[in-house]
Amino acid sequence: MNLEQLFIENKEQSIEGRYLTLDAIEPLLRRLNTDNQLTVIGKSVLGEPIYKYQIGSGKIKIFLWSQMHGNESTTTKALFDFLNVLNNGSVFAEKLLNGFTFCCIPMLNPDGSRLYTRENANKVDLNRDSQDLTQPESKVLRETFESFKPDYCYNLHDQRTIFGVADTGKPATLSFLAPSYNDAREVNECRLKAINLIAAMNEVLQQYIPGQIGRFDDSFNINCIGDTFQYFGVPTILFEAGHFQKDYQREETRKYVFMALVSSFSVLSENDIVSNRIDDYLNIPQNNIVFYDFIYKNININYDGIEKITNFASQYKEELIEGKICFNAYIVEIGELKGCFGHFEYDAKGAHFEARYGKAPILNQKTDFYLDNDVKFVNGLLNN
CATH class of the missing domain: 3.40.630.10 (Zn peptidases)
Known part of the structure; x- marks a missing residue:
């Protein structure tokens, strides 16, 4: 058959x-x-x-x-x-x-x-x-x-x-x-x-x-x-x-x-x-x-003037808005993420993180950010 x-x-x-x-x-x-x-x-x-x-x-x-x-x-x-x-x-x-x-x-x-x-x-x-x-x-x-x-x-x-x-x-x-x-x-x-x-x-x-x-x-x-x-x-x-x-x-x-x-x-x-x-x-x-919707690796972040390389992960929330399901990505984990996978993965190779709220990812924030001020991510995805 x-x-x-x-x-x-x-x-x-x-x-x-x-x-x-x-x-x-x-x-x-x-x-x-x-x-x-x-x-x-x-x-x-x-x-x-x-x-x-x-x-x-x-x-x-x-x-x-x-x-x-x-x-x-x-x-x-x-x-x-x-x-x-x-x-x-x-x-x-x-x-x-x-x-x-x-x-x-x-x-x-x-x-x-x-x-x-x-x-x-x-x-x-x-x-x-x-x-x-x-x-x-x-x-x-x-x-x-x-x-x-x-x-x-x-x-x-x-x-x-x-x-x-x-x-x-x-x-x-x-x-x-x-x-x-x-x-x-x-x-x-x-x-x-x-x-x-x-x-x-x-x-x-x-x-x-x-x-x-x-x-x-x-x-x-x-x-x-x-x-x-x-x-x-x-x-x-x-x-x-x-x-x-x-x-x-x-x-x-x-x-x-x-x-x-x-x-x-x-x-x-x-x-x-x-x-x-x-x-x-x-x-x-x-x-x-073992999965997140998004994993970003080797991100250069700045905490109070101290730089370090880390990873972070984002997950979609499925939100019902005006009769439609909207997939909105929020940051859910920051750290080594050992043994984890992303349905979308991006290696920043040490590029600097920057968002409207600062130079380091914050939990529960929308996944909108830049890398080295020229690579843009909107709702988790690379925005060319």
């Missing part, structure tokens, strides 16, 4: 970028609602509808949910790309629809999505509410899980640009986790199914983004939804969509999430999962916090 071509043919062109609200996906859901597949299953804190889209008649039941965190939209885009596959009338689509029943909640947290926050409108992280179920969105997710009785759960998220693959200097474009079901992080039959499926997806993705797949930390937290569902005995897979080189809108990453989804269902439909791939799973390097 040509996954690249499949993505190109089925990419949902009407949605892109990082800011994805209910306004953008409701028309898509209505368009896809060709046979009463769409249901409103609850309301958010602020009264926004929470939709379920269920399609297929197969015996393998797949439960997928996205934007539990409102500012994590990459997997939502990829999910709609996949739903387009299921609705394209192809032989492959027919095979999937006959083999699986897909139950999707494409936007669990519409309030957080509109506000572009991780939390819901009550400032609660829904991924820490799986036991107390204090929030309406958490209750909707649990009720759907209990009524649908899935065979597999797909917990779809984004991760920050700070994550790299171990110490390789490559970004973690996608990371996976088969969550633990107990404090000892043991592997039972349920967790092994998730592990085997992740190993299969990784094998496919390495052909496209070699060395850019990470494994998320598996510390057990029963308050997290993935750990809870694994504890309940349903194989659960955490997807974390991360950074691809220069892809801050996550349109490239979206493609690899799509590929992961399609390849996982292809493997399941062929019953082509090796019985024990724990070693393959553990050989996926762990995520490591």
Whole structure:
């Protein structure tokens, strides 16, 4: 199967970028609602509808949910790309629809999505509410899980640009986790199914983004939804969509999430999962916090008349301004930065730093500065 071509043919062109609200996906859901597949299953804190889209008649039941965190939209885009596959009338689509029943909640947290926050409108992280179920969105997710009785759960998220693959200097474009079901992080039959499926997806993705797949930390937290569902005995897979080189809108990453989804269902439909791939799973390097968006090296700075050579790093803050996500770079670290990487790196080779506030970088200041008075940086980037 040509996954690249499949993505190109089925990419949902009407949605892109990082800011994805209910306004953008409701028309898509209505368009896809060709046979009463769409249901409103609850309301958010602020009264926004929470939709379920269920399609297929197969015996393998797949439960997928996205934007539990409102500012994590990459997997939502990829999910709609996949739903387009299921609705394209192809032989492959027919095979999937006959083999699986897909139950999707494409936007669990519409309030957080509109506000572009991780939390819901009550400032609660829904991924820490799986036991107390204090929030309406958490209750909707649990009720759907209990009524649908899935065979597999797909917990779809984004991760920050700070994550790299171990110490390789490559970004973690996608990371996976088969969550633990107990404090000892043991592997039972349920967790092994998730592990085997992740190993299969990784094998496919390495052909496209070699060395850019990470494994998320598996510390057990029963308050997290993935750990809870694994504890309940349903194989659960955490997807974390991360950074691809220069892809801050996550349109490239979206493609690899799509590929992961399609390849996982292809493997399941062929019953082509090796019985024990724990070693393959553990050989996926762990995520490591090693990246900044910008690193500037060998900068000559002046503190009260004393010059020295140092490095500093900046990070984007994603700020919602007048309905658009603005990436604004702020200085976050000054010093050796040993073992760290930048998605953008610049070697100043001893050039002198100067900004409107002085001759040395200051934490939390915007990354606007000059080097030797003639090389200009605006919002972190070289301004030619």
